[in-house]
Amino acid sequence: MSTSTTDLTPDHDDHEAVPLLERMPGRGSAAAWPLALVGAALLIAGSFLSWSFPDDVLGDLSVNFYPNGLQLCVVALGIAAVIFLLAYRGPLSRLGDWLDAASALRWIGLGAVIYMAATIIAIGWQTGAILNVNPGGWITLIGALLLLAGSLMLVSRNTRDPLFAKTSSWFEIITIIVLLALVLFGAAYALGLEDAVSFALFLLFAGMLSMALTKAGVFTWLGVVSQKNRQVLMFGAFAVAFLFPFTQGGSDENMSIATQVLIFAATALGLNIVVGLAGLLDLGYIAFLGAGAYVGAILSNSAFATIGWKPPFIVVVLIGALVSAILGLIIGSPTLRVSGDYLAIVTLAFGEIFRFTMGNLDGNNGPDLTNGPNGIPAIPDLKFGSFDFGQPHEVFGITLGRFANYYFLLLVIAAFIIFVFIRLNNSRIGRGWVAIREDEKAAEAMGVNVFGLKLFAFAGGAFLAGMAGTVKAHHDVSVTPDQYIFLESAFLLAAVVLGGMGTVAGVLVGATILKLLPEKLRFIADYRLMIFGLVLVLMMRFRPEGLIASQRRKLEFHHDDEDLAQRIEEVHLEEAEAKA
Structure with a gap:
């Protein structure tokens, strides 16, 4: 070497x-x-x-x-x-x-x-x-x-x-x-x-x-x-991933952690479109997950739901995703005309506005839609026909509990999000996002629809987060405004940066680390943020491209490494010759 x-x-x-x-x-x-x-x-x-x-x-x-x-x-x-x-x-x-x-x-x-x-x-x-x-x-x-x-x-x-x-x-x-x-x-x-x-x-x-x-x-x-x-x-x-629940011996505690990791990872993959591909710093992304969760709660069979219409869950997923996407368009249209630190500040403000708005829709300060700070509790488990997600089921002699049922559902949603991310990344749209991320002015000069692609990144990422949010509402049994604070947006962004921006495997690894460690290392809960900050500082110093980075990102962060560039170029030439 x-x-x-x-x-x-x-x-x-x-x-x-x-x-x-x-x-x-x-x-x-x-x-x-x-x-x-x-x-x-x-x-x-x-x-x-x-x-x-x-x-x-x-x-x-x-x-x-x-x-x-x-x-x-x-x-x-x-x-x-x-x-x-x-x-x-x-x-x-x-x-x-x-x-x-x-x-x-x-x-x-x-x-x-x-x-x-x-x-x-x-x-x-x-x-x-x-x-x-x-x-x-x-x-x-x-x-x-x-x-x-x-x-x-x-x-x-x-x-x-x-x-x-x-x-x-x-x-x-x-x-x-x-x-x-x-x-x-x-x-x-x-x-x-x-x-x-x-x-x-x-x-x-x-x-x-x-x-x-x-x-x-x-x-x-x-x-x-x-x-x-x-x-x-x-x-x-x-x-x-499919076989993992069968290794847990019916442990609800471990499967609860696994489902939380999947929700976090699926949401982070949506943010990866905004940050990893388009290069837009979004500090209020948790609001889109919350929008999907509130739609799932309001349209559920909870006794505290404020809307009488109870459509099938497939319809609820689409509505939650669309509501989140519309919010992405609403916040994106005026704010994407700014960039950098200004965009980060505006999106941070949007996340806080969403949280306070959900707390004010209690019938006193606004329409009675979300029950204000109390949120919507007692959300029942999902049912697909005769299959009740809240009941344990025995498969191959192994009992799979409530959280294992939600794990499999979230696995399907995560697979769909990964499929969408990969297809977009390999398309002309993905190449346009990368061009915007690397040099917005140069991309615009080359005919790239900068504003349209940035808006699509915001709306697309919000759509995927809304899908995960509708399942999260039933998984958590309740939805309250204090679940969607700025710190959650910061952790989502950290998962993307820590794992590797623009990659699927990197974001999955980053999300797993940031969600799993606090659950298993509770004895250092008081020092969690300090350790987390120290890890990020060390990452930015020694591996700024993330734990699992694409070759493109390695070159961006190590542009002065001529040997690395030559090696990657030789590999690409060999792959092109093999395909030919």
């Missing part, structure tokens, strides 16, 4: 320009590889021994030769370290030509050290004494330290860019299937963790392993593979 800083040699002409890592004592030592291998072996062996004397800490870490989930995470890190060591020197050395095994090993070693240190501290904190840590925990920590020390002395040897790796189609498809299966079982295991510290440790494991694979170049190759097998990846992802 020619862009890696570890490729610089220690005898560089300018000593100050050589990274500190390259000047470390023992760099390139013959003992580095055996030391790292011993560390990986101890990492695996120690995980099969008891870590804790009490049996009620972080699950049960007190049994020898019967590791629990947290210990198996360390085993996975050890196995990954062995594979990269064999790729660095051994029977997998041909693989090492394509992957930066040394960088991956450093991240695995660092992750294992932090993981074990946090685990030992947690055991000592929960039991009241560090002496309650059994020898297995210390052996595993020593193994992690040896692995880190050995990996720091290794020198990168990869000579080929994984961006140009050629693999057979069947191998790529199998890799996608295995990866999706790991995502399914990993998500099921993570949601099943009731202890917040255990959940945080699992996140640390997943994050460090992902960083190791990223530094090695595995995700670079996976990005190319995903582009070549987009249909397989798409159908596989929906299969995983």
